[in-house]
Amino acid sequence: MQRIGVIGAGAWGTALAQTAVRAGRDVVLWARDAAVVDQINRDHLNREYLPGCPLDPALVATPDLAAACEADAVLLVVPAQFLRAVCRDLAPLWRPGSPAVLCSKGIELSSGALMTDVVRAELPAGTPLACLSGPSFAAEVAKGLPTAVTIASDVDGVAEQLVQALGTRTFRPYHSADLIGAETGGAVKNVLAIACGILEGAGLGDNARAALLTRGLAEITRLGIALGGQPQTFMGLSGMGDLMLTATSMQSRNFSLGFALGQGRALAEILAERKAVTEGVATAAAVTALARQRGIDMPLCAAVDALLNHGQALPEVIDGLLTRPFRQEQG
Ligand SMILES: NC(=O)C1=CN([C@@H]2O[C@H](COP(=O)(O)OP(=O)(O)OC[C@H]3O[C@@H](n4cnc5c(N)ncnc54)[C@H](O)[C@@H]3O)[C@@H](O)[C@H]2O)C=CC1
Numbered sequence: 001m002q003r004i005g006v007i008g009a010g011a012w013g014t015a016l017a018q019t020a021v022r023a024g025r026d027v028v029l030w031a032r033d034a035a036v037v038d039q040i041n042r043d044h045l046n047r048e049y050l051p052g053c054p055l056d057p058a059l060v061a062t063p064d065l066a067a068a069c070e071a072d073a074v075l076l077v078v079p080a081q082f083l084r085a086v087c088r089d090l091a092p093l094w095r096p097g098s099p100a101v102l103c104s105k106g107i108e109l110s111s112g113a114l115m116t117d118v119v120r121a122e123l124p125a126g127t128p129l130a131c132l133s134g135p136s137f138a139a140e141v142a143k144g145l146p147t148a149v150t151i152a153s154d155v156d157g158v159a160e161q162l163v164q165a166l167g168t169r170t171f172r173p174y175h176s177a178d179l180i181g182a183e184t185g186g187a188v189k190n191v192l193a194i195a196c197g198i199l200e201g202a203g204l205g206d207n208a209r210a211a212l213l214t215r216g217l218a219e220i221t222r223l224g225i226a227l228g229g230q231p232q233t234f235m236g237l238s239g240m241g242d243l244m245l246t247a248t249s250m251q252s253r254n255f256s257l258g259f260a261l262g263q264g265r266a267l268a269e270i271l272a273e274r275k276a277v278t279e280g281v282a283t284a285a286a287v288t289a290l291a292r293q294r295g296i297d298m299p300l301c302a303a304v305d306a307l308l309n310h311g312q313a314l315p316e317v318i319d320g321l322l323t324r325p326f327r328q329e330q331g
């Protein structure tokens with residue numbers, strides 16, 4: 001895999017493109033915004049989405065989807081709610097047999113579909129699928145700080161090839177065969193990061209944070225197993241690893257949104273101030289609907305959804321969680 005296409009030049013697409021260049025690959029990064037394309041090619045910067053990170057001059061950006069599809073593997077890095085529309089444009093341009101690597105973290109709100117379901121439905125039949133997930137803030141990856149992630153695929157040998165293509169001394173992918181497990185962890189942790197931010201912003205204490213992380217991981221695991229994931233995946237980088245990172249750091253857009261909510265600010269006001277995507281907002285609703293449909297108990301995700309999307313007041317949401325019946329810990 002020498003030539004890598006990257007679809008989406010937000011923070012994560014740009015950082016992944018940069019790390020693939022560092023790994024010695026020829027990389028073409030597609031951006032929908034012509035100004036971003038020009039800036040990457042001319043100034044070797046993406047000031048809009050990845051400020052303060054000088055980019056390798058060998059990184060080439062393009063406004064032409066077809067040019068990014070001329071690749072041995074294509075990383076899909078557009079926000080979850082836009083992925084289907086972009087895949088529809090990609091489908092006629094797709095190089096047969098080229099793996100699609102999902103790097104977005106979310107669940108489609110309109111359908112409850114995982115990102116792999118979306119891609120499977122829209123890209124040509126037989127396209128090998130993989131998922132890259134794990135604890136990885138884009139700015140740190142772009143700067144070459146040490147990072148470990150999971151690359152999962154259900155097609156023999158594909159994850160291993162991607163590990164070889166993208167891995168460097170400081171960007172360290174581990175391969176896995178559990179595609180569903182890897183992507184479920186990445187999607188649901190965003191909702192739990194909002195919850196953790198809320199409790200931090202509201203000053204509910206360190207005990208509450210530990211309780212939330214632990215019970216949150218139990219929610220990820222319950223849903224992930226029901227969708228077909230392997231239990232041990234949720235203890236790995238794409239599960240516990242990403243939850244620990246995202247739900248404890250102000251670098252996270254999801255955590256910082258939760259923090260502001262916990263301090264009493266309104267969702268609309270917080271969202272109006274940011275251009276960056278905060279995936280957990282839509283995913284809270286998507287995951288809560290999915291859990292309800294499958295009869296899976298996910299009280300923390302449901303609480304975030306009630307607060308964000310159904311107008312429930314914060315004290316009421318917290319009270320609802322604190323007055324749940326006592327129960328056995330496992331299961
Ligand atoms: N930023 C990070 O540290 C990480 C992000 N991710 C995931 O990567 C995905 C992309 O996030 P970021 O690169 O951070 O985004 P971002 O917040 O930096 O940028 C937003 C992106 O959305 C695109 N966009 C806006 N409207 C669009 C539309 N209508 N159609 C298609 N694209 C549109 C913009 O062009 C831009 O590329 C998300 O699912 C996120 O969860 C995963 C790991 C790390």
Ligand SMILES: O=C(CO)COP(=O)(O)O
Binds near residue numbers: 137190
């Ligand atoms: O997924 C991420 C880190 O692994 C990025 O999280 P945020 O989208 O909350 O910034």
